[in-house]
Each structure stands twice: as C-alpha cells, then as structure tokens.
Amino acid sequence: MGVVAGDGDLPLILANKARADGAEVYIAALKGFANQDWHGFETQTFAVEDMAAMCVWFHDVGADAVTFAGSVKRPDFDYFQPDNLAVSAQDALHGAAQQGDDALLRAVISIFEQAGFSVIGLDDIAPDYLVKTGLWGRKSAYGGTEADCLRASEIARTIGAMDIGQGAVVAKGVVLAVEAQEGTAAMLSRCAALPAALRGTQKNRCGVFAKWAKPEQDRRIDLPVIGMATIKAVAEAGLSGLVLEAGGVILLNPEAIYETAERLGLFILGVQAEA
Amino acid sequence: MGVVAGDGDLPLILANKARADGAEVYIAALKGFANQDWHGFETQTFAVEDMAAMCVWFHDVGADAVTFAGSVKRPDFDYFQPDNLAVSAQDALHGAAQQGDDALLRAVISIFEQAGFSVIGLDDIAPDYLVKTGLWGRKSAYGGTEADCLRASEIARTIGAMDIGQGAVVAKGVVLAVEAQEGTAAMLSRCAALPAALRGTQKNRCGVFAKWAKPEQDRRIDLPVIGMATIKAVAEAGLSGLVLEAGGVILLNPEAIYETAERLGLFILGVQAEA
Numbered sequence: 001m002g003v004v005a006g007d008g009d010l011p012l013i014l015a016n017k018a019r020a021d022g023a024e025v026y027i028a029a030l031k032g033f034a035n036q037d038w039h040g041f042e043t044q045t046f047a048v049e050d051m052a053a054m055c056v057w058f059h060d061v062g063a064d065a066v067t068f069a070g071s072v073k074r075p076d077f078d079y080f081q082p083d084n085l086a087v088s089a090q091d092a093l094h095g096a097a098q099q100g101d102d103a104l105l106r107a108v109i110s111i112f113e114q115a116g117f118s119v120i121g122l123d124d125i126a127p128d129y130l131v132k133t134g135l136w137g138r139k140s141a142y143g144g145t146e147a148d149c150l151r152a153s154e155i156a157r158t159i160g161a162m163d164i165g166q167g168a169v170v171a172k173g174v175v176l177a178v179e180a181q182e183g184t185a186a187m188l189s190r191c192a193a194l195p196a197a198l199r200g201t202q203k204n205r206c207g208v209f210a211k212w213a214k215p216e217q218d219r220r221i222d223l224p225v226i227g228m229a230t231i232k233a234v235a236e237a238g239l240s241g242l243v244l245e246a247g248g249v250i251l252l253n254p255e256a257i258y259e260t261a262e263r264l265g266l267f268i269l270g271v272q273a274e275a
Numbered sequence: 276m277g278v279v280a281g282d283g284d285l286p287l288i289l290a291n292k293a294r295a296d297g298a299e300v301y302i303a304a305l306k307g308f309a310n311q312d313w314h315g316f317e318t319q320t321f322a323v324e325d326m327a328a329m330c331v332w333f334h335d336v337g338a339d340a341v342t343f344a345g346s347v348k349r350p351d352f353d354y355f356q357p358d359n360l361a362v363s364a365q366d367a368l369h370g371a372a373q374q375g376d377d378a379l380l381r382a383v384i385s386i387f388e389q390a391g392f393s394v395i396g397l398d399d400i401a402p403d404y405l406v407k408t409g410l411w412g413r414k415s416a417y418g419g420t421e422a423d424c425l426r427a428s429e430i431a432r433t434i435g436a437m438d439i440g441q442g443a444v445v446a447k448g449v450v451l452a453v454e455a456q457e458g459t460a461a462m463l464s465r466c467a468a469l470p471a472a473l474r475g476t477q478k479n480r481c482g483v484f485a486k487w488a489k490p491e492q493d494r495r496i497d498l499p500v501i502g503m504a505t506i507k508a509v510a511e512a513g514l515s516g517l518v519l520e521a522g523g524v525i526l527l528n529p530e531a532i533y534e535t536a537e538r539l540g541l542f543i544l545g546v547q548a549e550a
Contacts, residue, residue, distance in 0.1 A: 074449070076472030098422070098448040147373070155437060162430060164450040173373040174349070175439040178453040181473055182465050190457050190465075197351030198456055 001125075002026045002063035002117070004054065005034040006070030009252050010225055012036040014069045017126040026061045028054045033072050048075055049082040051089075051108070055115040066117040067125060068108075068221045074101070085111065100163040102217050109221060121220030122250060129254065131226075131270040133246040137261030141240050142269060145208050147173065149243040149269060152210035157273070160214035166224045169239065171199050171207025184211075188233040200238035205265060207239040213248030215273070227252040231260050241267035248273060276400075277301045277338035277392070279329065280309040281345030284527050285500055287311040289344045292401040301336045303329045308347050323350055324357040326364075326383070330390035341392040342400060343383075343496045349376070360386065375438040377492050384496060396495030397525060404529065406501075406545040408521040412536030416515050417544060420483050422448065424518040424544060427485030432548070435489035441499045444514065446474050446482025459486075463508040475513035480540060482514040488523030490548070502527040506535050516542035523548060 001023045005011035011034065015025045019041075027034075027043040034045075042061065046054050058066060077097045082090050089111050096107035109119050123130060135142055142149075152170040159178055160166050167179035169191050176194055179187040188209065191199055200206025211224050226242070226249060234242055241261070251257050261268050276298045280286035286309065290300045294316075302309075302318040309320070317336065321329050333341060352372045357365050364386050371382035384394050398405060410417055417424075427445040434453055435441050442454035444466050451469055454462040463484065466474055475481025486499050501517070501524060509517055516536070526532050536543050 073470055074473060077447070078472075100448055100450070155439065158433070158437065159453065162433065162450075164430065164453055172352070173375055175375070175437075175455045177455045177457065178434065178439055180444075180450045180452045181469055182452060186465065190461065194456055195348055197353075198349060 001120075002028060002054075002058040002061075002066040004028045004030065004066060004068045005036065005038075006030050006068075006072040007033040007035060008070045008225065009036070009227065010250065011069040012038075013129070013252065014067065014122065014126055015041060021125075024062075026058060026063050028057065030070075030072060033070060047083075048072060049080055051111050052083045052085045055112065055117070058117065059115070064117060065120050066112050067120050067122075069122075071225075074104075089114070101222070102163045102214060105221050106218055109218060119220050122223060123219065123247070129250050129252070130223075131244045131246050131249045131251055131268075133270045133272050136258045136268040136270070137241065138265050138267050140267075141205065141265055142267040145240050145267075148208040149210070149271075151175070152208045153212060153243050153245075153271060156210040156212040157215055160212055161216060163214065166214060167209065167211045169207060169209050169237070171239070174198060176207065184230055185233055188230075188237045191237040191239070200240060202235065202238055205238055205240040207237075208241055208243055209234050209237075209239050210243045211249050212245040212273070219248070223248060223250050225250045225252060226257065228257060228260060231257055231264065231266065235264040235266055239266070241269065243269045243271060246270035246272045276395075277303060277329075277333040277336075277341040279303045279305065279341060279343045280311065280313075281305050281343075281347040282308040282310060283345045283500065284311070284502065285525065286344040287313075288404070288527065289342065289397065289401055290316060296400075299338075301333060301338050303332065305345075305347060308345060322358075323347060324355055326386050327358045327360045330387065330392070333392065334390070339392060340395050341387050342395050342397075344397075346500075349379075364389070376497070377438045377489060380496050381493055384493060394495050397498060398494065398522070404525050404527070405498075406519045406521050406524045406526055406543075408545045408547050411533045411543040411545070412516065413540050413542050415542075416480065416540055417542040420515050420542075423483040424485070424546075426450070427483045428487060428518050428520075428546060431485040431487040432490055435487055436491060438489065441489060442484065442486045444482060444484050444512070446514070449473060451482065459505055460508055463505075463512045466512040466514070475515060477510065477513055480513055480515040482512075483516055483518055484509050484512075484514050485518045486524050487520040487548070494523070498523060498525050500525045500527060501532065503532060503535060506532055506539065506541065510539040510541055514541070516544065518544045518546060521545035521547045
C-alpha cells in the first residue's frame with residue numbers, strides 16, 4: 001500500500017496500522033509537510049506537484065492501492081508546476097483548483113486512479129479511528145446543549161456542502177464562528193476573544209463545537225481530524241463539548257481523546273448523518 | 276421622529292438628514308453604545324433594556340415614528356432585566372434571543388409597534404445612503420473577478436439566510452473567511468494573515484469581499500454598514516474589491532467611500548438581489 005503523507009500524526013498512525021494488519025507500506029513523504037519519523041518504512045520524498053513521479057515509484061515498488069493522509073496547504077496555482085503529468089491532467093488540476101478544495105482533491109484522486117491505483121480511505125484501513133455514534137467524555141455536560149448541537153451540526157453540514165469549511169461554534173442559539181481557510185485552532189481562539197456575554201467560560205461552560213465531513217466530498221480523502229490539540233482548544237474557548245459526525249470525522253487517538261475530554265469537563269457526541 | 280441610537284456614525288448622519296428634511300428628531304441614546312455628540316438634539320439616555328421607558332418618552336415628546344441606527348452588542352440574556360415591560364414582552368425577548376439575532380430584532384421591533392409607533396428604516400429616511408446598482412471606485416480592478424464576486428455573494432446570502440452573518444471573502448474560487456460574531460474587521464484582518472498563496476497582496480490584488488443583507492431579515496433594522504474603516508481593511512487584506520447588495524447595504528459616506536476605493540485601487544460593485 002502506498003501512503004501519500006502530509007503533515008500531522010495521521011500518516012504514521014495509519015501506516016503502522018496497515019503494517020500491523022500485514023500490508024507492505026510505502027511512504028511518499030510530501031516535502032514541506034510530512035514531518036513524521038519514517039524510520040523503518042520504505043520512504044521517498046516528493047514535492048506536492050510531483051504526482052507523476054509518485055505514481056512511477058508506487059508502480060516500481062509494487063503498490064496497487066494508495067491512500068492520502070495528513071494535511072497539505074493549498075499550493076499557489078499561479079506558480080504550480082507539476083512534473084511530467086499529462087497536459088490534460090495539468091489542465092484538470094488547474095481548472096479544479098479554481099472550483100474549491102473538493103474539486104481539487106477529486107482531480108488529484110483521479111490522477112492516481114488513471115495511473116491504475118485503487119484509492120482507499122481510512123474506513124478501509126483503520127475504521128476504529130472514525131468517530132462512533134454515542135455520547136463520550138463528560139456525559140453530564142451534554143444536558144441542555146441539544147439545541148446548540150443541532151444548530152451547530154446543521155451549520156457545519158451546510159458550509160461543508162458549499163465547500164467553505166467543516167467547523168462551526170454555536171452558543172445559546174448564536175453562531176459564534178464559522179471555519180473557512182483559517183483552520184480550527186484560529187476559529188476556536190477567536191471564540192475565546194468574543195464578549196463574555198456571548199460565550200461560555202472555563203468555569204461556566206456554554207456552547208458547542210461541531211465538525212462534520214462535507215456531505216458531498218469523496219470520503220476517501222480529506223476527512224476532518226480531531227486531535228488532542230483540538231480538545232484542549234475547545235476547553236480553552238469555554239465550550240461545553242463537541243458534536244461530530246459519526247463515521248465522518250477521524251479521532252487521532254480515540255481513547256486518549258475521550259479521557260481528556262472527560263478530565264476537562266467536555267462531552268463528545270457522535271451523531272450519524274441522515275442518509 | 277424617534278431615533279434609538281447605538282454605536283457608530285450612522286445615528287447622527289441619519290438624525291441630521293431627517294432634521295434637514297423637516298422632521299422633529301428625538302434621540303434615545305443607548306448607554307454604553309451611543310457615542311455621538313448629540314449637541315443640538317433633544318436627547319435622553321437609556322439602558323438597552325429600558326424599552327418601556329423609551330416608548331413612554333417617545334410618546335411624551337410626540338414622536339410617532341421610530342427608527343433604529345447604530346450597532347449594539349448583544350446583551351447577556353442571563354442577566355437581562357428589562358424595565359417595566361409587560362411580562363409577555365419580556366418572555367418574547369428572552370425566547371427570541373435563543374433563536375438568533377434576527378428573531379431578537381423582530382421581537383424588539385414588535386415591542387415598539389405594539390406601543391403604537393410605526394418603525395421605519397433607512398430607505399424611508401435616507402435612501403441615498405444605500406448602495407446603488409453599478410460599478411464604482413477603481414472600475415478596472417473588477418476584470419477577472421466575476422466568478423469570485425458571484426461565489427462570495429452566494430455565500431454571503433446563504434450565511435445571512437442562516438443568521439450566521441453577512442460577510443464573506445473569496446479569492447481564486449476559495450472561500451477564505453466567513454463572518455459570524457467576530458465582525459468584519461476581525462474577518463478581514465485574518466484574511467491578511469493567511470498564506471500568501473491563498474490571497475492577494477497590496478501589490479498584486481486578488482479576491483473579493485461580499486456584504487449582503489440577510490435575505491429574510493426585516494429591512495427596517497440592522498442593515499449592514501460599510502464605512503471608511505471597512506474600505507481600508509479590504510485594501511490592507513490585499514483584496515481587489517467589494518461586492519455589495521444594492522439597496523441592502525448602507526454606505527456611511529458614499530462619495531468619500533467611492534473616492535477612497537478608487538485611490539486604494541479597489542472596485543465597489545452594487546448588485547441587485549434577485550427577487
């Protein structure tokens with residue numbers, strides 16, 4: 001199995017899991033993003049745009065399936081020079097880049113599929129890391145937040161459908177923040193900076209952070225990821241908990257995340273999206 | 276005419292305009308928000324929650340129409356103690372507060388209407404301050420931004436319909452930021468902090484800021500306002516221009532704003548909302 005590895009802990013977690021399950025794992029580490037210690041894995045480093053070279057290498061080592069893990073900042077398409085990709089694929093990439101992140105990722109997947117690889121996602125490799133339906137963490141913190149959970153989920157799904165982003169914060173019926181390109185950490189820290197009348201505090205928690213997969217995105221790539229830093233940022237913003245799409249959001253370290261949430265006084269609610 | 280005056284320049288601009296048109300103008304200055312120099316106007320100061328007292332005073336001075344102008348931060352409804360409003364009106368306010376800003380403002384309007392006032396908006400008093408259809412400022416900067424204008428407008432209207440906020444920034448097809456409770460200034464300054472590949476710069480402008488009225492809101496109250504500070508912040512964020520709903524957005528000082536936009540290299544596009 002080939003792993004195209006970006007930033008963060010997910011690529012290594014996933015590579016270890018796949019190897020433990022008996023797969024041969026080959027790592028295409030993206031220059032400037034993959035910052036894991038790949039000791040013990042067969043690894044080559046590639047620039048983000050060297051997709052043709054990645055495909056050649058994966059073919060050479062005999063990988064037939066490819067997965068994408070870890071975050072990658074959007075490159076500047078004014079200066080984006082893919083390696084010897086077919087002109088049609090280059091055009092498709094540049095065109096898709098103008099239509100938003102989802103279109104861009106679909107174009108990337110399609111380049112690997114056209115090179116003969118099956119592109120697989122986390123639910124094939126490590127389904128245990130996907131959020132499960134149910135209430136976790138400090139369960140008692142959930143009471144009274146039902147309306148905020150519903151509203152925050154609705155907003156996260158709507159902005160996801162519009163390819164804006166995947167996260168939203170609602171407190172006492174008011175939408176405090178919506179996430180676009182600034183990312184989750186910046187969004188949560190600006191919630192903490194809002195007037196106290198709007199938000200909760202660490203002593204008197206109020207409000208809910210929702211994270212849902214984009215309803216129309218290709219689930220094999222770019223599912224949102226919640227790590228320990230997110231849980232801590234939710235706590236620091238004075239919120240009561242998280243509502244996450246069951247099966248649509250990755251928990252980097254499920255047991256530790258549930259324990260930390262409980263310790264910090266936060267609930268984590270996994271909700272199945274309606275079909 | 277009674278003016279319930281919040282923060283910013285709009286209340287004074289509007290009061291001067293109404294008086295120039297021959298109206299008797301009475302100012303209910305909201306404590307902690309109205310910071311204008313009301314010299315020469317008959318003025319009383321009220322706490323935000325003293326709506327019953329405002330109505331009594333407006334009746335006493337003989338005002339029959341009331342308008343609302345200037346911004347007001349959402350009070351903390353956990354500690355909100357309206358004066359001798361009817362219990363039913365207090366309940367309506369508290370209930371509406373949980374449903375978002377639009378519902379809250381409708382409840383406020385309804386309190387004044389039930390007290391016998393006609394509530395009027397800017398389009399009755401000073402229609403010249405509303406954005407007009409057409410292209411202004413540095414018109415040449417508009418070329419090539421059509422797709423971003425469309426997308427930013429669509430997003431601003433969608434988030435408005437969901438009572439999230441009224442502003443959005445799109446650059447090269449990507450939604451850079453969506454405004455919720457943090458306000459326009461904070462949203463524009465975080466655009467400037469995004470990776471350079473995503474956004475424009477002051478030398479190489481790219482991207483569009485859209486501001487639209489909420490499609491379902493009561494147009495007599497809470498239309499978005501663009502002042503000189505917004506124009507400067509758009510320029511500093513490296514954007515190319517603004518796309519604004521014609522008739523749905525207030526320009527505090529239209530001539531000066533168009534001139535400043537031109538000087539800073541920005542276009543301003545006024546677009547009529549489809550019915």
